[in-house]
Amino acid sequence: MKHKIKTSIFQFLSILPNSLGVQLYHKLQFFSENKNLNLKIKSTENTFNSFISICNQLKINILNQSIIEIGSGWLPIMPYFFIFKGKAKRVSTYDLNEHYQEKSIVNFNTIFSKEYNQSVNTKKNGKYSLPKEVVYYPSQNIITAEIPKAETVFSRFVLEHVTPEDIVEMHKKFKKSLEKGSHIVHFISPSDHRAYSDKSLSLQDFLKYDQKEWNRIQTKFDYHNRLRLPQYLEIFKSLDYEIIYLTFDSVKKDSEQHRLFKNIEIHSDYKNYSEEELTAGNINIVLKV
Template identity: 25%
Template sequence: MNWKYKALLQRLLAIIPFGEKVNFQLQKFSGGNKLSHVDEYVNSGVRIVKLLIENGFVDIKNKQILEVGTGWLPTFPILFSLLGAGKIYTYDHVPHLRFTMTKSTLTQIKKSFPFISKQLGITVEKLEDKCSKAMNTEDLTRLFEFLNVQYRAPEDATYTKIPDNSLDLFFSYAVLEHVPENIVIGLTQEALRTLKQGAFYYNYIGLHDHYVSFDKKITKVNFLKYPEWLWKILAKNKITYLNRLRNSQFVKIIEDCGFEIVSINTFVDSKSLKAIRKMKIDKKFSDFELEDLATTCSEILARKTIV
């Protein structure tokens, strides 16, 4: 179906009274399918831990971790807790989490224990022991207490109230592309304030046109055609927000805030690269390298400089 129908429905929901509540119910309705993403998130979580270890994180044990944008399924906080993290703060503007879905996430993660064990060298027995104790809890508060997870929602992660220089990792997954540029800067400054010297700031950013999953006829770079005024109407509102910042802009923000870049893994989509060569892109993007425009996801690991 044409992606503009979805964009316009979201736009309508963003301006009518109770539109956010209607959207919340629609999201809840589709929530069951989200569980199918847990395996992919476990893979990503394992990859993130390995990347951190490769870059000197030493061991996740007893580390203080903060996640921005929990979303609907707390896969990363649960995974990091099972691996032995000391405390995990997870922030969201919107309290999406529910006990049943959280327990289902745990059940789904359990299926990947042999994989996690093989990849990260922790025994399945250890993972199972902590997991079964967590499964015996009867509400979200108890479950999270047991896992040393603090769910802070609704709260804004640009102002966490966490003490200066206290965290070992500040991270987000599929969040930075959904917030205005000043919030990307705000989150990065908050990361810099709360992280210990030498500690890590990790972001996975989806740089593609997210409507591609709804409309098979468009490419992952389709949204770069539109002038800013039109894009604002279509996809910058309370319900949906895609800032269209490119990878080089995220890297610049992170560096300008004072971080040292440790590694950048990008995926340049060949189909998008082909499309961008033929497409009339908006003048807002005319100064960018074609590879930068066709980069559809990026994983940026940065470190707070040791002084």
Template identity: 25%
Template sequence: MRDSTCFEFGAGRDLIVPLSFSAHGARRFVTVDIERLAKLELIRSNAAIVSRLSGTDHPEINSLEDLEPSWRIDYRAPADARTTGLPAASIDCAVSVETLEHIPKRDISAILKELRRIMRPDGLVLMQIDYGDHFKGFDPSISSFNFLTYSEEDWAPFQSRFQYVNRLRHSEYLQLFREAGFQLLSDQPDRRPPEQQILERLAPCFRDFSEEDLFTLGSLIVGRPADLSTGH
């Protein structure tokens, strides 16, 4: 990671990922978001914590414009991860944390193909994905897999620009990475025991998935650009 050029999509509000990478030696960190969500007070608080824990010293952040000169963080929002404008083969590491599940499948495909273009041949992608029903955060009484009981039609009213969840399963993500030209190094699925009450009410659109696939709650997917000449 030291002296590397990194990229993140789904920057969010507090920029904890780029701050951490920068404190540990990343030469440059480009982070993008579809909307300008970053909050200065959250960033300043995290910057102080990261500086203290890493033993690094940085000037105080008084505006988002201070991020690049003091932390080598290039924050871009609004910006589209499908068309980054970055040079080909210019990124050593691409990261996202619990972002892909909020993006439609066709756009994930476009993002991953763009990542493949901007990644150096020896670069790495690190993607943490949450496969669970996010409404459990509002109602702890429901299962983390409750949304698998809804058809596409019945689920549609619960989708919005503020709480869109694509409901893709682990095998579908792995396929998207492979189709975009990545070799998978690790996928670390968080598998949970099958829940009979979910299986009994499973929506038809999920009936072709294995129980392991259905009841995987999340994953950290690690990959690198495949050698196009060999497929490995």
């Protein structure tokens, strides 16, 4: 779907009465999320493998440990990998919304069991057929929620959709709640997500707008904070977190993406950043409390 069509749909949904807009958004996303389920599982498995590789490098062991996931999304794919492949003890997964649906969970359980030769023993864990090791906290803001004891906090492609103010408050909460030596692992996708469905766009296209212009384009359904790598690092350092791991991708010179980037008139809000800082993508970062 071209980005203008998708943006128009989100803008239309945003002007509807809230309950109706959310209901229609949920139906559209539900169809999209379940259309390529096997691809989504494999993509999440790649993230899990990257997570385990990072943990091995840093000598972090999740065996029999408790994990908090920020952003549950539509299915408990990452929690299942933590439990069934990482042998974690428990995953508590938090989301501002309630996107899980019982029919989808049951279908996912069948597919996961078959694909990974796992016996997924579930019970009616609340409204959903989840393993007892996966505890779902929908419609909860982790900033104000009472979180359980955990050794690791994890997010996958979530932080870019959180306001800078809430990122600060979230990490203040973890600083107070987690024991010293705990770890926070973020996989961040800071690029313009519209470019994923429209290859004519640069991954940095949204950096040509000032904040008011960008706010007229985005909605609550596709919010992106547009933070650049130095801004994330500044937040974490200001809260006295130790950054023990950091990797990111850069746009290769003479590539099509580099050409698209060079054609953008970057807004003055971002003029003080280097090309590498502006184009840094796929940020993987580990913080130590």
